[in-house]
Amino acid sequence: GRPIINTRDEPHARQAEYRRLHVIVGDANMAEISTFLKIGTTAIVMEMLEQEGTFPSLDLSDPVRAIKQVSRDLTFKGSLDLNNGRHTTAIEVQREYLHAAHRFYTTRECSPITKDILIRWESVLDTLERDPRLLRRELDWVAKYDLITSYRDRRGCQWDDPRVAMMDLQYHDIRPSKSLYATLERTGKIERLTHDEEITRARSSAPTQTRAFFRGACLKKFPRQIYGMSWTSVLFDTGNQSIKRIPLLDPYRGTQQLTTELFQDIETVDQLISRLTT
Known part of the structure; x- marks a missing residue:
């Protein structure tokens, strides 16, 4: 079966500083709330891991098999085997993680988005047990x-x-x-x-809080000279023999706040590179 996590050592950032948890299993969601909850609950668990939060003891004996079981069980009552010999259900696993998240945020700042995720998470679990079709x-x-x-x-x-x-x-x-x-x-x-206008805007405007903004600004400023782009670099072909490369190894450098002035009053890639290196 398909694995849950890609274990390839591929952080797409400065390797000594960053690691990437590449989850490669899950539904191809269309509904915005499905996506919001999937990404949001994962982000909460990731924050708890990074801050050494306390987790329930729910190690599954065969996680890949358990995912298949859960995906085929519309009653949510199917028994999942744990390493310690106990048994549980998909809803019970979710509730244990939800309770752990509530405990985690009692002593930490909880953003409005995180609060919304926690509220929706609990509401969905309650409704799944009552009547999923709601x-x-x-x-x-x-x-x-x-x-x-x-x-x-x-x-x-x-x-x-x-x-x-x-x-x-x-x-x-x-x-x-x-x-x-x-x-x-x-x-x-x-x-x-979301609104349709937000989606239309996101198609042509990069996020402002990561290196994506710098990539987008380069594409808008020098569209004919872009040779290639990746997570970690922008490549320019300026007509010389060599391709010029700007590394982007820090996900949080290249934000709108940090780089807007770089593009003011410049007309060439060489001018941009000069500003970055002086």
Whole structure:
């Protein structure tokens, strides 16, 4: 089966200072709240790890097998084996981590976004135990299950029907004219966290708080001279024999605040490099 974490030593930053936890398992989410909770709860656990928070003793005996079990269990009552011989369920695991997060933030500053994640996290767990279909406006798998169930009831088809398999794929189609999710969104049947204007702006404007801003500024200022870009560098072809490289080894250098003045009153890549090296 597919592993949970990519163990390749590839921090995409200064190796002596940074490490990257590359999680490569999970759903291809469309719903904004699904994504918000997936990324948000992971970020909370990462902060707890970095700050040496206290975690529940819930080591799974076979994590990869457990993920498969949970993904196929819509009752949330399936038993998961722990290393210590005990058994638990997916909901119980989530609740233990949620309680640990609440304890962690009782003695630390908790941002408004983190508070929102914690509130939604608890609400989703409560609703999953009560009636999962109440979450069809928030979670992808519930929205998709509701769509397919309604279709099966109307058409009298089974789960192995090719049309059901097509719906499963079509839900995640990123083309608005083809996507079942986009249809739900257009008809107001999915809860949003963002506005279309924000999404349009994000397509052409890089985040301002990381090195992504510097990459975006280079692309806007010198589009014809960009030879290549990666996490850790910008490459320029200025017509000389050698490619010029600007390293970006610190994720938090190159922010809007730090680099805006660099691009003022310059016309060439050489001028930019000169400012960076003086």
